[in-house]
Amino acid sequence: TINGDRLWESLMAMAEIGATAKGGVCRLAASEADKAGRELFIKWCVDAGCEIVADEIGNLFAKRAGEDTDALPVVMGSHLDSQPTGGKFDGVYGVLAGLEVIRSLNDAKLSTRAPVEVAVWMNEEGARFSPAMLGSGVFAGAFSLDYGLGRTDKDGVALKAALVQHELAGIAPVGRKLGAHFEAHIEQGPILEAEKKTIGVVTGVQGIVWFDVVIAGSECHAGPTPMEMRIDPVQKAASLLTQFFTLAREYAPHARVTVGEIHSHPSSRNTVPGKVQFSLDLRHPEPAILQTMHRKADAIVKKENLCGAPVSLEEIWHSPPVAFDENCITAVSNAAAKTGYPFKEMVSGAGHDSVYISRVAPTAMIFVPCKGGISHNEAESAEPHDLAAGCNVLLHAVLEYAGL
Amino acid sequence: TINGDRLWESLMAMAEIGATAKGGVCRLAASEADKAGRELFIKWCVDAGCEIVADEIGNLFAKRAGEDTDALPVVMGSHLDSQPTGGKFDGVYGVLAGLEVIRSLNDAKLSTRAPVEVAVWMNEEGARFSPAMLGSGVFAGAFSLDYGLGRTDKDGVALKAALVQHELAGIAPVGRKLGAHFEAHIEQGPILEAEKKTIGVVTGVQGIVWFDVVIAGSECHAGPTPMEMRIDPVQKAASLLTQFFTLAREYAPHARVTVGEIHSHPSSRNTVPGKVQFSLDLRHPEPAILQTMHRKADAIVKKENLCGAPVSLEEIWHSPPVAFDENCITAVSNAAAKTGYPFKEMVSGAGHDSVYISRVAPTAMIFVPCKGGISHNEAESAEPHDLAAGCNVLLHAVLEYAGL
Ligand SMILES: NC(=O)NCCC(=O)O
Ligand SMILES: NC(=O)NCCC(=O)O
Numbered sequence: 001t002i003n004g005d006r007l008w009e010s011l012m013a014m015a016e017i018g019a020t021a022k023g024g025v026c027r028l029a030a031s032e033a034d035k036a037g038r039e040l041f042i043k044w045c046v047d048a049g050c051e052i053v054a055d056e057i058g059n060l061f062a063k064r065a066g067e068d069t070d071a072l073p074v075v076m077g078s079h080l081d082s083q084p085t086g087g088k089f090d091g092v093y094g095v096l097a098g099l100e101v102i103r104s105l106n107d108a109k110l111s112t113r114a115p116v117e118v119a120v121w122m123n124e125e126g127a128r129f130s131p132a133m134l135g136s137g138v139f140a141g142a143f144s145l146d147y148g149l150g151r152t153d154k155d156g157v158a159l160k161a162a163l164v165q166h167e168l169a170g171i172a173p174v175g176r177k178l179g180a181h182f183e184a185h186i187e188q189g190p191i192l193e194a195e196k197k198t199i200g201v202v203t204g205v206q207g208i209v210w211f212d213v214v215i216a217g218s219e220c221h222a223g224p225t226p227m228e229m230r231i232d233p234v235q236k237a238a239s240l241l242t243q244f245f246t247l248a249r250e251y252a253p254h255a256r257v258t259v260g261e262i263h264s265h266p267s268s269r270n271t272v273p274g275k276v277q278f279s280l281d282l283r284h285p286e287p288a289i290l291q292t293m294h295r296k297a298d299a300i301v302k303k304e305n306l307c308g309a310p311v312s313l314e315e316i317w318h319s320p321p322v323a324f325d326e327n328c329i330t331a332v333s334n335a336a337a338k339t340g341y342p343f344k345e346m347v348s349g350a351g352h353d354s355v356y357i358s359r360v361a362p363t364a365m366i367f368v369p370c371k372g373g374i375s376h377n378e379a380e381s382a383e384p385h386d387l388a389a390g391c392n393v394l395l396h397a398v399l400e401y402a403g404l
Numbered sequence: 405t406i407n408g409d410r411l412w413e414s415l416m417a418m419a420e421i422g423a424t425a426k427g428g429v430c431r432l433a434a435s436e437a438d439k440a441g442r443e444l445f446i447k448w449c450v451d452a453g454c455e456i457v458a459d460e461i462g463n464l465f466a467k468r469a470g471e472d473t474d475a476l477p478v479v480m481g482s483h484l485d486s487q488p489t490g491g492k493f494d495g496v497y498g499v500l501a502g503l504e505v506i507r508s509l510n511d512a513k514l515s516t517r518a519p520v521e522v523a524v525w526m527n528e529e530g531a532r533f534s535p536a537m538l539g540s541g542v543f544a545g546a547f548s549l550d551y552g553l554g555r556t557d558k559d560g561v562a563l564k565a566a567l568v569q570h571e572l573a574g575i576a577p578v579g580r581k582l583g584a585h586f587e588a589h590i591e592q593g594p595i596l597e598a599e600k601k602t603i604g605v606v607t608g609v610q611g612i613v614w615f616d617v618v619i620a621g622s623e624c625h626a627g628p629t630p631m632e633m634r635i636d637p638v639q640k641a642a643s644l645l646t647q648f649f650t651l652a653r654e655y656a657p658h659a660r661v662t663v664g665e666i667h668s669h670p671s672s673r674n675t676v677p678g679k680v681q682f683s684l685d686l687r688h689p690e691p692a693i694l695q696t697m698h699r700k701a702d703a704i705v706k707k708e709n710l711c712g713a714p715v716s717l718e719e720i721w722h723s724p725p726v727a728f729d730e731n732c733i734t735a736v737s738n739a740a741a742k743t744g745y746p747f748k749e750m751v752s753g754a755g756h757d758s759v760y761i762s763r764v765a766p767t768a769m770i771f772v773p774c775k776g777g778i779s780h781n782e783a784e785s786a787e788p789h790d791l792a793a794g795c796n797v798l799l800h801a802v803l804e805y806a807g808l
Contacts, residue, residue, distance in 0.1 A: 084670040085623060085678065127672040154671075189628025206627065210673060219489060219781040222662035222685045223610065224593025224753030227652045229777070234663040235649050241642035248631045258626035259638040260675050263667040266488040267558075268531040269614060269683040270754075271664050271780040274489065279673040281626045349628030350674075373633070376675040377623040 001339075002395055003107070004388030007100040011387070014040060014080070014096060015088035024378025025088060029081035029123035029134075030058060030162035037080045038120065038168070041095065045118065048102050054170025057148050058122035058163045059135045061172075064102050066115040066402065072179030074112075074402040075361070076101060076394060077119030077136070077353055083127045087380020089186045089370065089387075095120050097184040097391040101398060113403035114179050121353040122168075128153045131210060131317035136353035139175050140360045178361035180328055180401045183354040184390045185365060186382050190373025191346060198389045199336040199343035200367030204324050205355050206254070206285035206347055209294055210317040213240065213301075215276045217309045222270040233276040234264065236309040243300045244280060247293050255293060256283040256349065280313070285347050287321050322355050328364035328397070335396030336366075341389045350375075362401075366393050405743075406799055407511070408792030411504040415791070418444060418484070418500065419492040428782025429492060433485035433527035433538075434462060434566035441484045442524065442572070445499065449522065452506050458574025461552050462526035462567050463539045465576075468506050470519040470806065476583030478516075478806040479765070480505060480798060481523030481540070481757055487531045491784020493590045493774065493791075499524050501588040501795040505802060517807035518583050525757040526572075532557045535614060535721035540757035543579050544764045582765035584732055584805045587758040588794045589769060590786050594777025595750060602793045603740040603747035604771030608728050609759050610658070610689035610751055613698055614721040617644065617705075619680045621713045626674040637680040638668065640713040647704045648684060651697050659697060660687040660753065684717070689751050691725050726759050732768035732801070739800035740770075745793045754779075770794050770801070 017040060018025045018033035027033040038060060042052050045062035053061045063073065078094025098118035105112065121139070126132025129151040138148040149160035163169040187193075192200050217233035241259060248257040262278035282297065284290040294315075301313045329345075336343035346367065354363045368390035371381035421444060422429045422437035431437040442464060446456050449466035457465045467477065482498025502522035509516065525543070530536025533555040542552040553564035567573040591597075596604050621637035645663060652661040662685040668677035686701065688694040698719075705717045733749075740747035750771065758767045772794035775785035 083672050083675055085672075085675075125672075126674060130673060132674065187628065188625045190630070190633065191628075208627070218778075220778055221592045221754055221780040222664060223612070223660060223687055223755065224591060224595075224779070225660075225777065226594070226657065227660065229594065232662075234645065234666060237666075238642050238645035238649065241638065242646060245639050245642065253630065256627060256629075256631065258636075258674065258676055259668075260626060260673040260677060261668055261671045262638060262641075262680070263671070264663075264665055267665045267667070268487050268489075268529075268780070269534060269664040269685055270530060270536065270662065271487055271489070272662055273664060274781075276666070281673055283627055350625055351627065373629065374622075374624055375628070376625040376672070377678075 002100050002104040002388065002391045004384055006103065007096060007388060007391055008384045010096045011088060011092060014092050020085065020378055022378040025082045025086050026084055027080065027082040028084060028128040029125065030159060030166060030168055032166060034081050035166040035168060041080065041120065044099055048106055050102065053172050055172040055174045056145060056169055057135050057138045057174050058168040059139055060120040062118045064116045066112045068113045071114035072177050073115040073117045074179045074398050075117045075119050075181045076398060077121055077181055077357065078183050078185060079121045079124035079353060081123055081125050083125055083376045085378050087375060087377060089380055089382050090375050091124055093186055093387060094184045097394050100391050101395045104395060110404060116398060116402050124353055129159050132351050133353050133356055136356040140356035141175060142356050142359065145174055181354060181357040181361045181363040182394055182397050183352055183365045184394045185352060185367060186370040186375060187367040188350050188370060188375035192367060192369035193373060195344060197344045198341040198386055199393055200346045201329060201333045201336060201343055202324065202348050202365035202367055203329055203345050204347050205322045205351060206283050206349055207287055207290040207321040208319040208351050209282045209290065209315060211280040212314045212316050213278050213280055214312045215309050217273050217275060219274040220272045222272060230272055231309045232272050233309045234273060236304060236311060237276045240300065240304055240311065244297060247296055251284060251289055251293060254285055285321055319351050319355055322358055324358055324364040325362035328362045331397040331400045332364050332366055332393060335393040338396055339392045366390050406504045406508040406792065406795045408788055410507065411500060411791060411795055412788045414500045415492060415496060418496050424489065424782055426782040429486045429490050430488055431484065431486040432488060432532040433529065434563060434570060434572055436570060438485050439570040439572060445484065445524065448503055452510055454506065457576050459576040459578045460549060460573055461539050461542045461578050462572040463543055464524040466522045468520045470516045472517045475518035476581050477519040477521045478583045478802050479521045479523050479585045480802060481525055481585055481761065482587050482589060483525045483528035483757060485527055485529050487529055487780045489782050491779060491781060493784055493786050494779050495528055497590055497791060498588045501798050504795050505799045508799060514808060520802060520806050528757055533563050536755050537757050537760055540760040544760040545579060546760050546763065549578055585758060585761040585765045585767040586798055586801050587756055587769045588798045589756060589771060590774040590779060591771040592754050592774060592779035596771060596773035597777060599748060601748045602745040602790055603797055604750045605733060605737045605740060605747055606728065606752050606769035606771055607733055607749050608751050609726045609755060610687050610753055611691055611694040611725040612723040612755050613686045613694065613719060615684040616718045616720050617682050617684055618716045619713050621677050621679060623678040624676045626676060634676055635713045636676050637713045638677060640708060640715060641680045644704065644708060644715065648701060651700055655688060655693055655697060658689055689725055723755050723759055726762055728762055728768040729766035732766045735801040735804045736768045736770055736797060739797040742800055743796045770797050
């Protein structure tokens with residue numbers, strides 16, 4: 001079994017990097033804080049006897065050698081980047097649980113047949129650079145390296161420039177064969193807590209589509225301009241938002257509709273904006289329903305374009321629903337059964353690096369509960385004993401693949 | 405008569421300061437560009453033999469002495485600050501028309517009984533520091549000096565600090581007696597152009613109320629969080645906006661409802677925002693109707709607060725409808741009649757420095773047409789002959805008060 005106290009201490013030490021006043025973290029991808037977090041992680045891994053490798057998109061690997069030098073590595077991967085107002089556990093948990101597995105193998109002086117690695121995937125959150133899961137996506141060939149390096153943040157800084165600035169990219173080519181990929185993560189939703197289960201055996205991930213919505217208005221004065229002369233993108237936004245949110249009710253209970261970003265330009269109280277932009281995030285576990293939601297969003301925009309401020313709806317990302325590898329899922333449920341934690345199979349509502357890695361390696365995930373199901377929030381919280389449980393399940397699932 | 409070509413050349417020279425790529429200007433109040441614009445203006449005024457005085461809130465006065473040293477000055481005032489994406493004429497026209505009047509008096513070697521001044525009021529737009537008409541408001545005692553100096557921009561910079569940074573404040577105390585105040589301005593609306601009138605004799609200004617609307621959400625993940633568990637400020641914003649805009653239809657044709665600023669925080673695609681803020685600008689020429697609109701906005705918020713994300717509606721500014729001075733209005737229509745331009749009486753849809761100055765001095769305004777009624781837009785445009793006409797009317801109205 002792993003050392004739950006050491007895992008907790010590592011999580012708390014990492015949470016100091018980019019710590020926010022409200023008890024969360026802000027460690028945006030490829031920022032100075034992300035660099036500092038990775039440096040702490042590298043120090044820990046070197047102390048644990050690992051070899052460190054970074055690839056060209058800034059994915060980081062800590063490798064513990066196996067007996068069989070020809071065997072493909074078994075990888076425990078997740079991310080260290082956070083939301084702008086994120087929590088201490090999202091992503092970090094999977095990375096530090098991986099480190100804790102290696103430390104525990106070291107303590108027990110156990111060597112495995114296959115190498116065991118911890119992966120830190122670059123820019124999982126999609127908060128600084130969209131889309132999400134970019135490093136793992138490039139690794140898996142879902143995106144080209146050029147596409148990944150060329151993504152820009154709100155200030156127009158390309159990922160490539162940010163990687164250079166903080167010396168985060170390595171020379172290893174992106175992508176290689178892996179034996180298996182296991183990712184431990186907090187659930188980020190309320191199910192495990194509500195059903196009093198310690199372990200979620202994750203069988204797959206729902207589908208996600210991201211859009212940029214741009215409404216073009218015509219700037220004019222808030223006072224003298226008659227209402228009927230205005231081309232007002234805010235009035236149009238109100239109508240669009242109302243209709244987009246009805247899609248969630250129409251396809252309840254599993255549909256999700258989220259607008260995380262909205263802003264007007266120029267931002268001036270007494271000027272009708274020339275532009276309103278907002279993001280639209282649609283999700284559903286069933287491909288056919290997600291497609292229908294997408295079609296209906298298109299139809300809403302088409303109808304709205306018959307009069308008033310013109311709207312464009314641009315799909316910028318589509319991550320189709322994913323089913324994980326049967327054998328990896330079985331390895332996780334076997335590990336949960338063996339360690340004696342109550343568990344249930346479930347589908348992830350969030351995207352994870354495992355989504356893309358599952359395209360190139362047998363993959364499954366392990367969820368643990370988080371308080372109130374709250375994530376992407378500085379108040380994100382999880383119990384040490386649950387985090388230790390998930391790490392134990394990770395250890396056993398990995399050992400089933402890596403072999404002793 | 406004034407020199408229309410010289411007026412036009414001065415307008416075009418001023419438009420180079422803070423010029424934008426799209427042909428407009430960005431000369432936010434108390435910025436480096438505002439400083440540069442004022443320096444050019446000061447140079448012109450010194451060349452025209454004026455004495456320059458600045459007061460503690462950064463209002464600037466160019467004084468041409470009169471024969472009677474005891475007479476109160478007749479002031480031609482407006483502003484040089486602009487919207488973030490503003491035009492070449494809004495405010496600037498009134499200031500440079502004033503300068504052109506002085507230059508024309510010089511050319512004709514005419515001396516007036518009362519002193520004649522040009523005033524550049526600080527922060528009229530309200531785009532950088534809210535509320536609008538701040539310098540003239542402090543001058544007229546509508547706001548205290550401390551209130552004015554303490555207003556902050558989006559980056560938290562106080563007007564006081566911005567004045568110090570660019571050496572824009574003087575030592576003259578704010579406020580003194582004026583003989584009269586005349587303000588020439590583009591209409592910023594479509595009426596004069598539509599009715600083919602060159603001069604608007606402005607009899608008053610409609611009422612304006614500004615609000616800050618803040619909706620408090622609870623940050624959570626866009627994927628795993630069930631819709632019914634969300635406290636989503638964007639869903640609430642959609643409902644509020646829709647209802648606020650119906651007030652414009654309910655009190656048509658004179659009611660105006662504008663939301664110029666809207667943004668979410670934190671701005672991340674896959675996080676339900678913890679906060680959405682937007683501005684709300686309500687206007688109507690009749691005090692009773694404006695009050696009813698205000699009451700209905702309160703009622704909308706009260707109803708929305710029965711469930712979901714909590715909303716606050718804070719009134720940050722109220723500029724009641726204003727009627728200008730009968731004698732000044734007559735001076736303007738006499739001047740228009742004498743100079744032979746087609747004119748009509750009208751109420752201003754925009755707030756102007758004259759609103760506050762009318763509390764402490766007899767005041768009226770002169771409007772000239774602008775293309776398509778468009779203002780607060782980089783494409784703002786006006787015809788040289790209309791601008792010259794308004795300046796001629798200004799000259800004659802001022803002379804009626806200042807005496808030859
Ligand atoms: N786990 C997580 O927060 N992933 C970000 C991608 C998503 O939006 O689901
Ligand atoms: N003239 C002008 O643009 N004034 C700003 C104040 C207002 O919003 O009406």
